[in-house]
Amino acid sequence: MRGALARRLPDAARRAISGAPDAAAQLAALPLPVIVLDAADRFRSVNPAAEVFLGISAAQAAAMRLNELVPPDNPIFELLHQVRTAEVTVCEHDLTLESPRLSRSGVTVQGAVLADVPGAVLLTFQDASAVRALDRQLAFRSAARSVSGMAAVLAHEVKNPLSGIRGAAQLLEATVGEDDRELAVLIREEADRIRALVERMEVFGERPVERAPVNIHRVLEHVRRLAQSGFAADIRFVEVYDPSLPAVWGNRDQLVQVVLNLVKNAAEAIGSMAEAPSGGGEIVLRTAFQHGVRLAVPGSEARQHLPLVVEVRDNGPGIAPDIESQLFDPFVTSRPSGSGLGLALVAKIVTEHGGLIAVDGRPGRCEFRVHLPMHPGEAAA
Secondary structure: OHHHHHHHHHHHHHHHHOOOHHHHHHHHHOOOOEEEEOOOOEEEEEOHHHHHHHOOOHHHHHOOEHHHOOOOOOHHHHHHHHHHHHOOOEEEEEEEEEEOOEEEEEEEEEEEEOOOOOOOEEEEEEEOHHHHHHHHHHHHHHHHHHHHHHHHHHHHHOHHHHHHHHHHHHHHHHHOOHHHHHHHHHHHHHHHHHHHHHHHHHOOOOOOOOOEEEOHHHHHHHHHHHHHOOOOOOOEEEEEOOOOOOOEEEOHHHHHHHHHHHHHHHHHHHHOOOOOOOOOOEEEEEEEEOOOOEEEOOOOOOEEEOOEEEEEEEOOOOOOHHHHOOOOOOOOOOOOOOOOOHHHHHHHHHHHOOOEEEEEEEOOEEEEEEEEOEOHHHHHO
16 A cells, blocks of 8 residues: 555655645645655655654745755765666665754655656655664563563562561671671671662562653753753753643653653763763753654553654763663663663653653764653643
């Protein structure tokens, strides 16, 4: 079905450019981002899906060339050259569209000529990163369930006998000689350390989420103030908020924990660099409204819309490719002093909210993107 639609797109776009109102409406209704470039790579047409994908309005695009949005050495320009030279449809997979104004990876781009408009090229975009994120989300849910089970076993099987061991060590401290007292203290301290680890794991236990409408911008502001007064005092924060964003349907304290963990992770990544990033350390907090992301609700045939996007981006060293796919698994960390539980907890909380979390890491940059549901009252309004 999608392939047939793609084959019909050049004709629909040609009629839209020539002013056919029905074709223009069809092009606007397409969920696939579609743009038309003239022979000089100026934007001739941009459908609403492309506005969202590119992060610009149709009015802004009308005054721009493609090289103002994407660097001229991007492979998309080679694709345009091939389409115009051979007058054939060309498809490229797994492209990255990266610039100060745009950040998309894993993109499939298809280009086709418009025979009635010399030099014009129709481009369609398909973002495969969302599909990869959904695949990873299933893995994150499985990891969260495994950690929850581990927490239950630890709490039941370890904490009770551990209390007995600690109590016995305290009694020995009071009755043994000086040399043996040191060993008794060691036993007690190690028992306390194990108990603290078990209590940290207990936060992964299965608990129902108490939800209410949450202003996500207040959550972000709260976390930013905490960070700047403590662990991120020397890091610059950039806030790019959509003021019209509706309320998140979630738990405020848990969402604070999610954002705080992500910001702390970003600050630690910047601090781990041998040399400071050019221009200094920077963390960007961004919110946006994005249509089209839905997840199945477990136990039913319903699907939950996740239009609210929260992004935390830093200019640290990025993520090593060998751990990116396991980044949200428990005990996976790239830092010698890290426990590997912070991001696992983030994934668990986001999952319990019915949301989706994705990460895009590369040298000199790391971005976490959280998709969350909005308050049902907002959806009905």
